[in-house]
Amino acid sequence: MNMYNLREYTGLEEIAGQLFVIRNIHNVGYNEVVEISEENGNVRIGTTLEVGEGYAIVQVLGGTSGLSLKNCRVRFKGEPLLFGASQDMLGRIFDGLGNPLDGLPKPVPEEMMNVNGMAMNPAARDYPENIIETGISTIDVMNTLVRGQKLPFFSGSGLPHDLIAAQIVRQARVEGEGFCIVFAGMGVKYDTARFFIRNFEESGALDNVVLFLSLADSPSLTRLMTPKFALTAAEFLAFRKNMQVLVILTDMSNYCEALRELSTMRGEIPARKGYPGYLYSDLAGIYERAGKIKDSKGSITQIPMLTMPNDDITHPVPDLTGYITEGQIVVDRELHARGIYPPISVLPSLSRLMKDNIGKGKTRDDHSELASQLFASYAKTRDIRAIASIIGEEELSSLDLVYLKFGENFENKFVNQSYNERRTLQQSLEIGWDVVSELPEEELVRISKDHIKQRYRKKNGDKNTSDENKSA
């Protein structure tokens, strides 16, 4: 830090929302930290949003309430926003700006890291391999999560996405040492935060969790910084300490709202639905911090959660997220209403990294064919249901009725499982075969003859084949 830069100014020209303008200043850099101290000793943090000759526009991270044009001193620190990361972060709870919330002192920093992060060199990236077994059939078999992936949950208000996230955190099995969780809550309700903390406590995971919480009532700018601090902590743990880090970001919709609020306040030209044109780049700056690096053992896997306004998947937030992340898990209101848990709608869900990480030598040789068949058959079931709802089931052909039966079994036996049930991948695959065997052999065009011979459950109660498979 250059002491020369540590100069203080008093007097602001204008305060608007969470921004202020200050004039007659020198030597102030773009995107650097600003400390604003009030007469009562209260210190807020801000960053410069725009700098020009003799002026700067500053965003105040703690909100501007109580600030006046005269009563504060402004100090430009000449460095970007830093976070003191250390191994001791594990088991701690921080606010959105990296200050402890649990009453304990700040951990002694091992390294001061720029919270904005740097772009990972594409040539240094390592392709994500090794699946994370979540114990949930719809994810493990049909939308496999891979270490180093970013796989968001697209949900709606009132749907149990928090419950599913908590179940994943509890059940996730990752090979190798040092599994930990970084949790960033942006604009979450107090109850939600409480729910996660209690869950971590109950499963004994809290010692391996770093929490960053900015609750719903905290200033919107704090919300914007929360994921940056959380991901900085994650990068430290993954790439300095070689840990397998699972980052849960909830709720990204709140983050985007905050970004829109700030952008509007700055008078920027909006693109879609009032969101700024750079929403894509901004989100990419967060999501792209997931991944693996060659020659490094650690990894960052991200599960961002977002609530789709009006369950609209084409809304800019889920839309742009889907363009950046490697797939999505869609939580469905209809399944939820029918009491199916987890209400994951498999058809619009997708895991892009699944294709390279399943199959022979990785999971099981029939995995990809079975998954593909389940998708295709379930999609067909959906079409038949649509027809049945118009012309009535009586008019359907016998084959169509078999499909309806398959659809029901698929939802009740395969998708449906209890909150505490941890299915191994083998178990999930077997349930998949049980369900798909409902259909006649000729309908299974996505599965090779060999696999059908090996695993298809014959109708006449030929138990032997299926038992053999389980032992195999």
Place this chain on the structure above:
Amino acid sequence: MAEVAGSVIRVNGPVVQIRCNRNLKMLDMVEIGAERLIGEIVRLKENIAYIQVYEDTTSLKAGDPVYSDDLPLSLELGPGLIGNIFDGIQRPLEMIRQQEGDFISRGVHINALNREKRMHFIPLKKQGESVQPGDVIGEVPETSLIKHKILVPSYAPAGNLISIISEGDYTVEEVIAEIEGIDGTIFPLKMYQRWPVRKQRPYKQRIPVSEVLITGQRVIDTLFPVAKGGCVAVPGGFGTGKTVVQHQLAKWSDADVVVFVGCGERGNEMTDVLRNFTRLIDPRTGKLLLERTVFIANTSNMPVAAREASIYTGMTIAEYYRDMGYNVALMADSTSRWAEALRELAGRMEEIPLEEGFPSYLPARLAEFYERSGSVITLNDRTGSITIIASVSPPGGDFSEPVTSHTKRFIRCFWALDRDLAYSRHYPAISWIESYSEYVEELKSWWDKYTDGQWLEYRYTILDLLQQEQRLQQVVKLIGMDVLPNTQKLILETCSLFKNAFLQQSAFDDVDTFCSAQKQFLMFKAILIFHRVSNELVKIGVDISEIRESSVYQEIMRMKTQYPENQIDKLKQFVDSIEENLRGLEKK
């Protein structure tokens, strides 16, 4: 080194305003501040210049010096491009990694082409011969596939070669030949030339397209083919498989050189491409795919201004290889990210926005880009071509948005990706209703050489059936399948077979990932024979379920994986036996 040209007066994200102390030109390159961040002049107003900066501008201050040597931002074109991966302004990412570590830091200045590496130069001209701009004076075996022609730059004078170096290993900086111009000036030639990133490279004339770019993807080659020198857009919402289509084409299309531009997309995707290309073998040449590919990677989290430039970087490199007489395929994934980068920069410069916030010059920029594709006679009288395969990412999958709708005006082939197909894992999810290709008539004679002259007829037959099927499906939705006459039921059955057995193609199946033109045509024929014969059978009262359960039907369903490329003869035998086998049902 560059001289001081002014100082910073305002910093707003990637756009910086400077006050100039001398006359600066549009699109000249500048370096800003102590770290010498690279930028480009994009607007001049009195003595103020607006600069778009290709790196993160954190910590830039008002008053920071700005340097310029009054030259446009340029690329280095020479041997060593192939197999390499560059960022949006052609900085070599692997070298940056070795020098700077796993994360990209700022102010890195590394030459695009390795200055130490020696390359084997074989002269093709002799001392004293006269040369023109664009002439080939020698070649370098860049990889085992690509003979890199060393071209006389178009900015060099025409004249006599007064010296040329003998065959041997040289670095790119060494002077390999000298031209004496008519006015007596001496022009030294090196193995590389510099070329402004946004400037189109000259050629003699455009020629009409006539050859199919074989992609090995059935739905594309058979139904919606693209010509070498054509341009095609691949629009689709997220999750519909744009990137997989791009990757498949980069892998299997029969272009000589592929330039792959990852523009504002995922980092892991670039890793995936790199990883695959370093181990996959090109089925036609038996060599690694890497040996014909140049990568440009500007992932979504890298600076937005460089994303805007990456498309031009890729295009200029593609033109350079075209000028050597190669057929080049330029894959741009995705042009929407490029358009969004334009929008973001326009917003920062406070330009008046039009629809969805895009600047008014969006259509002009798109047109400029797509018009750089084409088949040409080069300055040295070879033919070369650039095929553009550009993916478009419409927000919400809505094809009426500005980028998709403007793109449609400038392309002649359109592969629309459909979300419903993708949801049921029908890949490639190219919609047969919305897609089109205007190259069909031009490519007929090419296809006829490979088939029995019936390709066009077959194509229209199946497209007609698919149209009918769509109408019938609507009827079925209202009143059910049972009321349809058997011949119409058969149309549904044939289309279902065609979709499953033909259109669907697995990119991850070793046999199915590439399908040669011959195999495609045989498979196509099989399904049409099936339809013709079944139609006759149905008319005389054979039940459709009987046909569906027949072994022939099952066999057709699996022919894509059953017959690898080296067993085309067997496939042919099978196709010839379909009619007889089906007629067997008649007797029952």
